[in-house]
Amino acid sequence: MSQNFKNWPILTALVLATVPIVLMYSYLVLDTITNTEPGGILPSSFTLEHWRFLYEDIEGKANIWQVTLNTLVFASSVMLLVLSVSSTAGYALSRLNIPFRREFLAGVLILHAFPSITLIIAIFLILQLIGLYNTLIGVIIVMTSLQLPLGIWIMKGFYDSVPWEIEMAGLQDGASRFTVWYRLVLPQVRPGIIALGVFSFLSGWGEYILPTVLAPANNVQVLSGYLASLIADDRNFEFNLFKSVGLFYATPVVIMYLFFQDKLMNIYGGGTKG
Amino acid sequence: MEIILEDFTKRFGDVTVIEKMNLKIREGEMLALLGPSGCGKSTTLFTICGIHRVDGGRVLFGDRDVSRVPAQQRNVGVVFQSYALYPHMSVFENIAFPLTVRKEHKNTIREKVAEIAELVHIGELLERRPEQLSGGQQQRVALARALVRKPSILLLDEPLANLDAKLRLEMRSEIRRIQLETGISAVLVTHDQVEAMSMSDRIAIMKEGEILQVASPTEMYQQPINDFVAGFLGNPPIAFLDAHVQDGSIHLLDGKIQFDFPGSSTPTNDTKIRLGIRPEHYQPNNPIQIPGTISFVETQGRENLYDVMLDDGSILRSIQSSANASIEKNTKVNWGIHPEKLLIFNQAGLRF
Amino acid sequence: MSLSAKLGYVFIAPALVLVAVFFLTPVLLTGIFSFTNMSTATGITGGAYQITPSLLRDLSDQGFEKATLDSIGSESYQIAKATLQIAREAGSEPSLLAELEEEHLGQNFTSRREFERFLKKLQNRPRSTRELKSTSPHFRKSLINERFETEKDLKAALTELQTKLTPDQINKLSQAAYTGWVWTTDNFYKMTILPETKQILFNTIIYVTFTLLLFNVGFALFLAIATFYLPKGQAGIFRALWLLPRISPSVLYVVLWKWLTWDTGFLNAILNPLGVAQRNWMLDTTLNAWVFVVLINGFIGASMGMILFSSAITAIPKPLLYASEVDGANRWQQIRFIILPQLKWPILFVTVYQCLSLLTSFEQILLSTDGGPGSTTEVWALAAYHNALDNYWGNLQYGYGAALALVLVVIGVIMSFIFLRFFRFQELVRQPRIEQ
Ligand SMILES: Nc1ncnc2c1ncn2[C@@H]1O[C@H](COP(=O)(O)OP(=O)(O)O)[C@@H](O)[C@H]1O
């Protein structure tokens, strides 16, 4: 901010600290289209062979497109479910006269901080009991449920900042509470919907533990599990391949991130501000 | 339509904000609800339109008891202080919204919107978004949206508070014009007495949840029922002097000034009273002279306002045309009052 | 009920159901499971009653009367309605069966040879040895490996077989024969005596403390303050870069670290020419493993603090900062006396929040060191996961894993309540202004 202080010491320190990130991510891109001599640092030749997984199945692995489709279905369903459930529940908590509103809200806040991953064992057993183990639907519902406290909390924050007068005006104009919500309030919280939507999509896209534990079967595998099993498999130990799959996997994330960076900052800051 | 509040009571939790209020809004009139901020004006307004529930008493629209009728079915038009335009809709969509939720036919909607836009002079703005409008234009849109479905009554909550001085003057007459042209009953909530006096047929003055007096602006100015009403109306404000009654006369400044008690029902001896003297009634040529020293001069262009400090330290105000040469601070003056023009209050603040 | 309450119920119901089933129930069930011996072997639904040869051996080792066990373990051949029925269904010669039923019902034989010798003497005897051999097994009666669905069935069978058994012995036998899970407090007892517990507790403390202090708070502060002093564009680039680890899928992110540290990885490619021996930097020593565990988690964790601290610093009134510069404060003094005091609450918030998430997170460790080398980087949450969901021996210990998880759940519940204090709750629950 200030011109009174020199910037170069700070800049140097920051650059040094950031070197590992820059290195890792630039080689992530570079290594997918090049070969490097063993022990070498810089690539020696250009090749597209590391991308062959796109058109021929890797031995013993599921088809990449099937896995990608699973991942897409998983992430989008989580997004849609989280959005629809949070945007209604958040509105109820923010604006409607429901009994126990206070208690519900305290519950949401507590669960928001609660480390849901500790529940994975119990959830695993529940899914086995109700027969949703090894199904995409099971993981989708679980993932959605675990994201809900954060989602409701964020949406409530956005609803809180919509002026009451807009809703009052809507009532006077003859609209029902539902119409007021749907046609007048919902459009005001669009930034929240976008932020939460992108966030849940990315969470679903990147999630590893839940699909691995709750739906390990090959036909419901998602990209995280695919990549992990590729690395765990000693037969094809080839970092360039891992990276190509990894880049394929991460590209949608990076694109969405670039588009929605500002909106995401809020949520990755703990979702404490609407 | 005539609107009646009957023993209306409103509580928020344990706090009773309004207790047993009675108020009648006559057919076709503009009634100003005037009072200091926090006295319960908006609460009253929100009760009439159905956003608040009544905790006691009734709200009548004509003969119909609407106390339990939800806001959507009361057909009340409201203009909010912040206008509450829907930011994601164009002006046209804003105005059309009440009609679209009633599922009226497209063509009907277009006609009605055009008609009302004509009335409030925003015909050329229909395609714009609210954020592209000035404050005054937003206000007009809000009015149009409130009026387009021909409500039984129009409620205006501090409609001018968010406007700058020039627009406020303009919209003052505009709102009045529109109300008169449509002939709709209206309630104007305001804490500004000038607005109330200039825009309304009658004023209901409120204090701490109670209606003190309902009267036309002139009547209320000339015949306030108590010192609060007298003090609230008039700018520059009325000044008060302590006095007492002795043998049918009013004694001022320890008896240095005495004059006959005006009117018939003279209070008993030693009754303490307060005299309310409006600035326009403390003037050089009036019969009962009260000497003092000018302690403050404010030039208001057309007029000058003087504060005059009396011997006992109390202050009188005088407003005089600036055509006369202005008088310096610290000048001793001997201006006077007129007994007939005095407003005399008892110890409890009520008029004699 | 008011209009808005009705809509409110409809609006909140889906959330309530989902949260109740997949959030609150698991909390309860973690508690319940931790008091059972559930495992792959017991299954998670009920079990059955079954006496196996190995069970008999165990009981014998425990001093159960040998003769009794032998007789339970022995087999006999019975001509009874039930065995005849079995033989009939299996398609044995009807004339033979009819003869057995009419003339020999109720006879017992103690061995197969004796029974077959008897069969050969019958009028309708089996015509071939093959037929004989296929008929005789249907009449075998043995408790061994037979599955009884209820305890009552087993007890009845025992009584029928061995009248000499005391009720006490029968109870003991049936209890031992149960294959399902049972209630027990053994998990907690086990937790207190196992030496591993001490190790994972120690590991968890190291992991949380170092990651939290060095990165999630410490380095995050550095990032926030440093980017604050940079021009907007540069600051934006650094913030974006430091969010990358957070948004990258964790599997990919860990692959990148592996590439950096692997035997043939980038570090070796750089260090080898300098004469440093090639090795797996992530797993070759305990110290290195810890360094990378902290780095991998720290690089992810720094971004939350960075964002929160940055916005808190931006909220400091500019005149305050300018004034301090006019007063001659150097940068360090400005940070120390103006910026840091403003960050007190955000720092506390991040510390509590991240402490909780670190305590319970194990994804990155699982993917990178998997607790190794040995179990030197096995933290509590990972141990729970390994025991219950992914252990080397294949017999998953749900009960013990749940008990380990329960410890974290209890800590989580307590800290979440502390967390509530960070919010001005009264303000959040203002009465709705529309009273419908
Ligand atoms: N929703 C509410 N809950 C509690 N108290 C309220 C609420 N709305 C208004 N009040 C209180 O009622 C009194 C009257 O408020 P209001 O009608 O808004 O006054 P005004 O005359 O300024 O419009 C105030 O003291 C205010 O604090």
Ligand SMILES: [Mg+2]
């Ligand atoms: Mg008000």
